[in-house]
Amino acid sequence: MKTVQCVGVAVVIHDNCVLVGTRDAGGPLAGYAEFPGGKCHAGEGVEACAVRECREETGLAVGGLERIDETEFEYPHGTVRVTFLRCRPEPESVGQLPAGSFRWVPIAEAVTRKFPEANAKVVAWLQTQ
Numbered sequence: 719m720k721t722v723q724c725v726g727v728a729v730v731i732h733d734n735c736v737l738v739g740t741r742d743a744g745g746p747l748a749g750y751a752e753f754p755g756g757k758c759h760a761g762e763g764v765e766a767c768a769v770r771e772c773r774e775e776t777g778l779a780v781g782g783l784e785r786i787d788e789t790e791f792e793y794p795h796g797t798v799r800v801t802f803l804r805c806r807p808e809p810e811s812v813g814q815l816p817a818g819s820f821r822w823v824p825i826a827e828a829v830t831r832k833f834p835e836a837n838a839k840v841v842a843w844l845q846t847q
Contacts, residue, residue, distance in 0.1 A: 722790075725800045726767030727755030729840060730780055732807050736828045736844060737776060739820040751831035753802070753840075754820065764801040772805065776816040780805035787839045802840045 730737035730753075741750045754775040758767040765783050772780050786802040807814075816822070823831075829845050 721796045723796060723798045724758040724764055724767070725755060725798055726758055726764035726769075726771060727753050727800060727802045727840075728768040728772040728780055728805045729753050729786060729802055729844070730772065730776075730778070730805045730807060731825070731847065732812065732822070734825055734847075735822040736825050737772075737778070737816060737820050738823045738828050738831065739775070739818060742819075747834050749832075751828070751833045753837070755800075765803060768801075768803045768805065775818055776820045778811040778814060778816055779808040780811070781808050782806040786843055789836060789839070791836060800836060802837075 737754060739752050739754065741747050741752050743749065754772040755768055756771040758764060768783065769780055772778060782805060784804045786804050788799065788801045790797055790799045825844055825847055829841050833841055
């Protein structure tokens, strides 16, 4: 029986900008652009995971989640199912600067950045927003 690790990713959009970070040097896909997200805890749904990860990585609270895409990847160690969710910042987070490497980037600029291939459908979707 294969193990599936679920990942929730927050694609946070506000005022024609999207929240984008840069992956740390020395880690996998170093220097690539990324959206806030990470692995789900035991018993945690992908929506709750995306909200938690966004708060942990950026300090911003999000809501209004809507599924954009779900993709599975096979790795030697197991399967990863990534769910991308469109989010909006909660009123208390509007105007706050995000923490870490995350910044508000105009969508037209964000889609030109180098994202991991797993994000290709979401980047294409962003071009329609």
